[in-house]
Amino acid sequence: MKFSVEKALSSGGRLGLITQASKCGNITLETPMCTLFTKGGSAPHLHMDMLKRVALVPDVAAMSLGSLADHHESVAEFGKGLGEFAAMKNKLVFTTLHDASLALATGKNDNSGVAVWGKGGKIKLDTALFMKVQEAFQPDWFQAMSDGDTDRECGQKRLHKSVDRTLDFLDEIVEKMQNSQILSKSSLIGVIEGGFSEVERVRSAKETALRPVQGFLIEGFEKGNSGKDLFSHDTFSNILTTTIKCLPEDKPRMMETVWSPLQVIKAFRLGIDVFSSAYPHTLAEQGLALVADYSLPPSSQAARLELGCTNPCTEDQTLYTDLNIKFFLCFTMPNFARGCILCFTMPNFPKGHNFHQYFDFFHHLRKAVLEDKLDELEQSLEQQNGNK
Amino acid sequence: MATQGSINHALSMTILAECSTSKARASVVRLPHALVDTPVFMPVGTQGTLKGLVPDQLRELDCRIMLGNTYHLGHRPGPDLLEKAGRQLFSYCFSFQDSGGFQMVSLLELAEITEEGVKFRSPHDGSEMLLTPEKSIEIQNSIGADIIMQLDDVVHSSVSGPRLEEAMYRTIRWLDRCIKAHQRPKDQCLFPIVQGGLDAELRTKCAHELIKRDVGGYAIGGLSGGEEKAEFWRMVKISTDLLPKEKPRYLMGVGFAVDLVVCVALGCDMFDCVFPTRTARFGCALVKTGQLNLKSKTFAKDFRPIDSECHCSTCQTYTRAYLHTLANTEPAACNIITVHNVAYQLELMRSMHQSILQDKFPNFVQQFFLTLFPQKGYPNWAVEALASVNIHLL
Numbered sequence: 093m094k095f096s097v098e099k100a101l102s103s104g105g106r107l108g109l110i111t112q113a114s115k116c117g118n119i120t121l122e123t124p125m126c127t128l129f130t131k132g133g134s135a136p137h138l139h140m141d142m143l144k145r146v147a148l149v150p151d152v153a154a155m156s157l158g159s160l161a162d163h164h165e166s167v168a169e170f171g172k173g174l175g176e177f178a179a180m181k182n183k184l185v186f187t188t189l190h191d192a193s194l195a196l197a198t199g200k201n202d203n204s205g206v207a208v209w210g211k212g213g214k215i216k217l218d219t220a221l222f223m224k225v226q227e228a229f230q231p232d233w234f235q236a237m238s239d240g241d242t243d244r245e246c247g248q249k250r251l252h253k254s255v256d257r258t259l260d261f262l263d264e265i266v267e268k269m270q271n272s273q274i275l276s277k278s279s280l281i282g283v284i285e286g287g288f289s290e291v292e293r294v295r296s297a298k299e300t301a302l303r304p305v306q307g308f309l310i311e312g313f314e315k316g317n318s319g320k321d322l323f324s325h326d327t328f329s330n331i332l333t334t335t336i337k338c339l340p341e342d343k344p345r346m347m348e349t350v351w352s353p354l355q356v357i358k359a360f361r362l363g364i365d366v367f368s369s370a371y372p373h374t375l376a377e378q379g380l381a382l383v384a385d386y387s388l389p390p391s392s393q394a395a396r397l398e399l400g401c402t403n404p405c406t407e408d409q410t411l412y413t414d415l416n417i418k419f420f421l422c423f424t425m426p427n428f429a430r431g432c433i434l435c436f437t438m439p440n441f442p443k444g445h446n447f448h449q450y451f452d453f454f455h456h457l458r459k460a461v462l463e464d465k466l467d468e469l470e471q472s473l474e475q476q477n478g479n480k
Numbered sequence: 481m482a483t484q485g486s487i488n489h490a491l492s493m494t495i496l497a498e499c500s501t502s503k504a505r506a507s508v509v510r511l512p513h514a515l516v517d518t519p520v521f522m523p524v525g526t527q528g529t530l531k532g533l534v535p536d537q538l539r540e541l542d543c544r545i546m547l548g549n550t551y552h553l554g555h556r557p558g559p560d561l562l563e564k565a566g567r568q569l570f571s572y573c574f575s576f577q578d579s580g581g582f583q584m585v586s587l588l589e590l591a592e593i594t595e596e597g598v599k600f601r602s603p604h605d606g607s608e609m610l611l612t613p614e615k616s617i618e619i620q621n622s623i624g625a626d627i628i629m630q631l632d633d634v635v636h637s638s639v640s641g642p643r644l645e646e647a648m649y650r651t652i653r654w655l656d657r658c659i660k661a662h663q664r665p666k667d668q669c670l671f672p673i674v675q676g677g678l679d680a681e682l683r684t685k686c687a688h689e690l691i692k693r694d695v696g697g698y699a700i701g702g703l704s705g706g707e708e709k710a711e712f713w714r715m716v717k718i719s720t721d722l723l724p725k726e727k728p729r730y731l732m733g734v735g736f737a738v739d740l741v742v743c744v745a746l747g748c749d750m751f752d753c754v755f756p757t758r759t760a761r762f763g764c765a766l767v768k769t770g771q772l773n774l775k776s777k778t779f780a781k782d783f784r785p786i787d788s789e790c791h792c793s794t795c796q797t798y799t800r801a802y803l804h805t806l807a808n809t810e811p812a813a814c815n816i817i818t819v820h821n822v823a824y825q826l827e828l829m830r831s832m833h834q835s836i837l838q839d840k841f842p843n844f845v846q847q848f849f850l851t852l853f854p855q856k857g858y859p860n861w862a863v864e865a866l867a868s869v870n871i872h873l874l
Contacts, residue, residue, distance in 0.1 A: 134813075139812070
């Protein structure tokens with residue numbers, strides 16, 4: 093994996109290109125981008141056949157180890173890696189530790205390893221098992237083992253330990269990688285920890301940057317998905333900025349946080365390049381549809397970004413968004429439905445539709461930056477969101 | 481030798497071929513929104529859509545008719561929205577069928593039945609709703625399905641005596657109210673329902689009454705509720721013996737492969753059941769040799785598709801081993817296995833249609849049973865039922 097900056101903003105954000113992104117080295121990706129969120133290696137609720145019908149699906153599928161690690165022996169015997177095993181042959185596979193949509197079960201990590209969680213319960217990974225699993229999965233990118241079980245409440249001592257552990261794991265993995273023919277083409281993603289401690293964040297970033305990693309995943313601000321807006325903590329933006337300043341420019345920075353388009357814009361401005369698409373999934377789980385117009389100027393009337401299932405008809409008679417009953421009359425609002433081929437699919441509709449909206453947003457985000465219209469896009473979304 | 485059925489209704493049936501041995505027949509049923517080859521299996525979509533599937537997938541499976549539930553649709557989104565949006569809601573589906581009374585049994589603790597109708601308490605919001613025959617038809621008229629069902633007084637198949645008799649006669653009285661209330665006979669075909677539980681005499685009486693009415697087809701109801709199979713098939717046969725040949729016969733709630741094959745032999749044309757979709761949600765895939773419980777460890781390293789001969793997108797895409805990992809953890813498995821199970825049911829029906837056209841249906845039945853029961857441990861009831869229409873298993 094190689095990363096180059098195409099265009100940089102004064103705030104730290106940048107348009108970039110990830111070249112030689114895959115193991116075979118032949119894929120180029122544009123950032124900012126999101127990965128395809130999966131559960132058990134599949135887009136939640138979506139048959140591969142249906143996923144193919146969603147436009148702008150990302151080239152990289154993020155697959156968390158929790159639900160998959162247990163099956164590494166089957167995948168090893170299969171012999172062609174996790175991507176092909178999960179019928180995602182045409183995607184790059186990015187193995188992450190945890191399901192980005194869920195909260196972490198906390199207190200299970202120690203110096204010997206970290207716990208990941210599947211339906212079958214806890215799987216304790218030490219670096220030996222971790223590497224065995226990765227060798228079976230043959231990912232294009234893989235997140236190094238990390239102790240991200242920290243948040244704002246954690247004290248200095250805990251954060252120090254989390255940074256130390258994560259660096260120790262990384263060193264062991266780097267050493268083991270030297271003996272692994274199978275993983276020689278895979279890109280190792282180093283993990284930055286340190287909670288809300290600037291000192292620990294800087295230490296984690298600087299130390300990780302010294303190791304042979306191809307990209308950085310920043311985590312440990314919350315214990316998995318907390319459902320809280322990280323930007324509501326007044327120190328978050330500063331700490332993130334300080335952290336990113338310690339990272340080299342020529343490697344991509346990733347966050348797996350569940351973020352709305354507006355939050356993505358904020359994080360992008362600070363210098364994050366690669367995002368998760370867990371957000372549209374978590375919305376759909378709550379029966380919410382992502383409805384916005386990302387074009388500039390918006391070609392449709394202002395609408396809230398998210399439409400809930402309570403009293404759907406009171407504000408606008410043309411919108412029926414009670415997704416609990418699985419009816420969503422996209423055909424009554426063609427402006428929102430542009431290009432959305434999944435608007436009538438009922439049970440799976442929210443997933444397919446929300447995914448499509450989110451992927452479409454990244455397309456427009458990149459376009460807006462290229463055309464120096466990021467402020468306009470942000471304002472347009474804020475207006476549609478009713479924040480003004 | 482095509483036999484043309486009634487032309488006064490929104491439905492007309494043309495019998496393409498009849499089995500020279502059994503009572504099976506292959507037909508084409510013309511509906512306002514579809515031409516349907518029978519025998520046909522109709523997957524069930526509770527709220528107007530098949531759980532786990534999207535319209536495009538149904539279309540690719542060449543599924544032309546499915547079933548929705550008046551009771552559920554009547555509650556949510558409710559008749560007002562249905563009135564406004566009408567059939568557009570279901571425009572993805574080539575045809576659509578609707579039933580009224582069955583939920584009375586499944587939700588019986590929520591229901592109170594009087595001559596006027598059925599009083600439900602909504603499981604959604606606790607409000608009361610009186611479903612009269614007129615109201616049922618009104619809702620079904622607004623939904624706009626090609627085939628609509630009379631409201632019937634369904635009792636559990638274990639009920640006998642006065643309550644069963646009452647239900648049967650009430651079903652006939654309600655049919656007359658339904659026929660009277662039906663506003664769109666040119667667009668929608670109303671099916672009456674043969675009731676009478678496991679009582680041959682009541683069922684005969686009921687069928688005799690129904691065939692006096694001018695309707696486009698008939699349903700056989702009140703079965704498949706857990707009764708003995710030996711009684712089940714006899715009730716089916718009594719009903720098909722009495723119902724006119726030139727109109728379709730719809731056996732409600734039947735969907736196990738064995739039952740489908742036997743009841744096609746007994747002269748039924750249309751079937752619906754939640755089984756193939758429900759069992760998919762439990763990780764069960766249907767194959768010619770029975771079922772694969774994909775949750776079982778047996779499949780952890782089985783890198784074959786569910787059925788290597790199946791053309792569905794699931795079998796073209798996924799291995800048993802991967803579905804094993806998914807079935808134990810993720811909801812995507814439900815969708816993926818559902819696609820296959822619906823494909824399996826539709827293929828089974830197509831094979832029967834074809835074999836009847838070629839007058840090879842008895843042979844098909846024999847092979848079907850031999851594949852499913854290689855040790856020939858055939859269920860007795862099926863052997864008896866098939867023998868009653870001159871098909872003898874190998």
